[in-house]
Amino acid sequence: MVDMARTLRVRLSVRSALALVFALGLTFLILSIARDAERVFAWALSAMAIAALVYPAVEWLAHFRFVPRALAVFLTAIVLLGAIGFVGYKIVNDVSNAMSSLQQAAPQRAGELEKNSDFFREIKLKERVTNLVDAIPQRLAGGKTSEAIKAAASQSVAFLAGFILTIFFVLYGRRLLDGGLSLIEDDAARQRAAFVIRDGSSRAMFFARVKLWEAVVEAFLAFAIARAAGVPGAAALAVWVGLWSFLPVAGVVIGALPIIVFAGAHTLQRAIVVAACFLVILICDWLVNRWLERRTVYVGSFALVLAAFGGLELYGLNGALLFMLGAVLMISIIAEFGPEEMAERLAAPPPPAG
Numbered sequence: 001m002v003d004m005a006r007t008l009r010v011r012l013s014v015r016s017a018l019a020l021v022f023a024l025g026l027t028f029l030i031l032s033i034a035r036d037a038e039r040v041f042a043w044a045l046s047a048m049a050i051a052a053l054v055y056p057a058v059e060w061l062a063h064f065r066f067v068p069r070a071l072a073v074f075l076t077a078i079v080l081l082g083a084i085g086f087v088g089y090k091i092v093n094d095v096s097n098a099m100s101s102l103q104q105a106a107p108q109r110a111g112e113l114e115k116n117s118d119f120f121r122e123i124k125l126k127e128r129v130t131n132l133v134d135a136i137p138q139r140l141a142g143g144k145t146s147e148a149i150k151a152a153a154s155q156s157v158a159f160l161a162g163f164i165l166t167i168f169f170v171l172y173g174r175r176l177l178d179g180g181l182s183l184i185e186d187d188a189a190r191q192r193a194a195f196v197i198r199d200g201s202s203r204a205m206f207f208a209r210v211k212l213w214e215a216v217v218e219a220f221l222a223f224a225i226a227r228a229a230g231v232p233g234a235a236a237l238a239v240w241v242g243l244w245s246f247l248p249v250a251g252v253v254i255g256a257l258p259i260i261v262f263a264g265a266h267t268l269q270r271a272i273v274v275a276a277c278f279l280v281i282l283i284c285d286w287l288v289n290r291w292l293e294r295r296t297v298y299v300g301s302f303a304l305v306l307a308a309f310g311g312l313e314l315y316g317l318n319g320a321l322l323f324m325l326g327a328v329l330m331i332s333i334i335a336e337f338g339p340e341e342m343a344e345r346l347a348a349p350p351p352p353a354g
Contacts, residue, residue, distance in 0.1 A: 042315060045322055047165030051173055052205055053212065054080065058170055073170055077163070090235035200333035203296040207328050210292050214285065215242040218252065221281055222259060229274050231262040243317070246324060247308055248289060248301040252282045297332045304328075 054076055061072035107130045114121045169176075177197070184190035219242030226234035237259050244255030256278040264271030293299070304324055311323030 042318060042322075043162045044165060046318060047162050048169050048173070049322060049325055050080075050162075050166045051169035052201070053209060054166075055170060055173070056209075069171075073167060076170075077167065081163075087235070087239065091239060093235070196333060196336040200336045201329060203335070204325070204329040204332040207292060207296045207299070207332070208325055210288070211246055214288055215245045218242055218245045218281055218285065222256065222278075225274055225277050226259050226262075229259070229263040229270055230266060231259050237262075245285065246304075246321070248304055252278060252285050256281075297328070297335045299328055299331050303331065 057076050058069070058072045061067050061075060062069045067075075107126055111126045114126050181190055181194050181197075184193055219238045222241035223234050223238035226237050231237065240258065241252065241255035244251040247254075256275075260271050260275050260278070263274040304327060307323040307327035308320045311319035311321070313319075315322070
């Protein structure tokens with residue numbers, strides 16, 4: 001039999017080979033830059049989000065004749081930094097006090113157990129517990145002194161860079177947006193894009209600001225409840241409740257569980273009272289969310305939960321907050337295209353090729 005198979009030969013010119021190698025090298029270079037600049041992207045996105053959230057406060061202060069715009073930005077920054085510093089101080093102070101109590105109570109309890117058990121005396125329980133609780137502050141600080149100093153310096157640089165970027169976006173964010181829209185040559189398309197972006201972002205930012213204030217109020221209420229119930233670490237637990245309040249459905253419940261459990265360590269009646277207080281907060285949270293969705297846009301629990309856990313898995317707490325804000329912004333912009341307009345776009349014939 002005659003072999004009828006034909007060998008397929010592909011001829012590659014030198015120019016095509018060089019172009020292919022250049023394209024592969026450029027792709028790897030872009031991926032490497034994106035990976036190395038991951039923290040820079042995070043700083044820029046965080047700065048943009050903070051600038052968008054505080055922009056109305058700057059505009060409100062700038063409306064007064066005796067307040068220049070630069071002074072309005074400065075006052076807003078001072079208030080924001082003061083709030084962050086106060087919360088950070090309260091968390092560190094509560095954790096430090098709780099740590100001091102633990103360093104005193106844990107070895108004492110271990111010594112009591114050693115008196116009544118040969119096994120605990122044999123394993124030197126009191127000595128092990130003492131060494132453990134003495135090592136906890138060093139671990140919380142980030143390891144050894146040199147490692148803690150290096151981590152603090154890195155975080156300080158990141159904070160300073162983010163602060164400068166935030167001021168830049170507050171001052172020039174609107175100009176950057178207008179400059180990007182000016183690249184659209186068609187007047188009708190540019191006006192439509194400007195309306196969709198500005199109206200959608202306005203809804204999303206209003207949604208985010210209300211959720212932020214809601215988290216702050218719930219954190220203060222949780223702090224007051226924890227202090228009244230004698231729960232240790234009230235500030236840290238209040239911040240925990242505030243962060244969980246961004247999630248719908250069961251966010252407040254999950255955040256309040258540690259406070260309820262610590263309150264139950266005293267008496268069962270105290271735990272029931274604390275749980276009833278958080279039940280009232282949960283009902284108010286549900287009512288505020290229903291009003292907010294009618295006022296702005298319906299986001300849905302699934303989208304927020306998916307964005308939160310996706311961002312948390314990829315970039316930690318900062319990523320979770322940014323992903324949730326991005327999800328709200330994307331849904332708000334999509335909601336600007338009403339059902340009739342979307343139907344017209346779907347029914348329209350595709351544009352000619354080329």
